[in-house]
Amino acid sequence: MVSMPGTPRSVPVVRHWLAEVMAAHGCSGVDDALLVASELAGNAVRHTRSGEPGGRLVVVIAFPDEVTLRLEVIDEGAETVPRPRDADWDMESGRGLWLVEQVSRSWGEAALRDGRHAVWADLESKRVA
Numbered sequence: 001m002v003s004m005p006g007t008p009r010s011v012p013v014v015r016h017w018l019a020e021v022m023a024a025h026g027c028s029g030v031d032d033a034l035l036v037a038s039e040l041a042g043n044a045v046r047h048t049r050s051g052e053p054g055g056r057l058v059v060v061i062a063f064p065d066e067v068t069l070r071l072e073v074i075d076e077g078a079e080t081v082p083r084p085r086d087a088d089w090d091m092e093s094g095r096g097l098w099l100v101e102q103v104s105r106s107w108g109e110a111a112l113r114d115g116r117h118a119v120w121a122d123l124e125s126k127r128v129a
Contacts, residue, residue: 001058001059001060001061002014002017002058002059003056003057003058003059004056004057004059005055005056005057006044006045006048006049006050006051006052006055006056006057006075006076007045007051008042008045010041010045010057011038011041011042011045014037014038014041014059015034015037015038017059018033018034018037018059018061018071019034021061022069022125025063025127026127026128027069027125027126027127028124028125028126028127028128029069029123029124029125029126032103032104032123032124033069033071033123033125035099035100035103036071036099036100036103036104036107036121036123037059037071037073039096039097039099039100040071040073040100040119040121041057041059041073042096043073043096043097043119044057044073044075044119045057047078047080048075048076048077048078048117049075049076049077049078050075050076052076055075055076056076057073057074057075057076058073058074059071059072059073059074060072060073060074063125063127064122066126066127067124067125067126068105068122068123068124068125069122069123069124069125070120070121070122070123071120071121071123072118072119072120072121073118073119073120074112074116074117074118075116075117075118075119076115076116076117077111077115077116077117078117081109081111081117100121103123104121104122104123105122105123105124106121106122107119107120107121107122108120
């Protein structure tokens with residue numbers, strides 16, 4: 001788990017931290033995991049109270065079984081919940097959660113009791129010794 005400021009500068013830090021953790025565990029699927037981490041952390045910064053002054057986000061990695069990596073980003077909450085949208089071909093944004101859907105086994109979101117919000121994705125990631 002890592003906690004960091006809810007600023008755009010934290011997104012590459014999240015990616016670097018995740019890459020190091022995955023390398024230490026001999027995980028496959030690094031590129032997909034980094035893409036998902038970028039999208040989830042970026043969305044937390046752009047669309048939740050985590051991106052406001054003093055806001056923070058928390059990133060959690062878990063290995064629920066031998067072939068799955070769960071990546072979870074916990075933000076400080078928002079008035080809306082994340083949903084994929086249909087982005088026109090000429091739009092510059094709006095495809096992030098669609099990409100998360102494409103590379104993840106599953107993903108979801110949950111409101112936490114303390115007002116924060118979690119968005120998670122399960123990815124295929126085999127660990128080699």
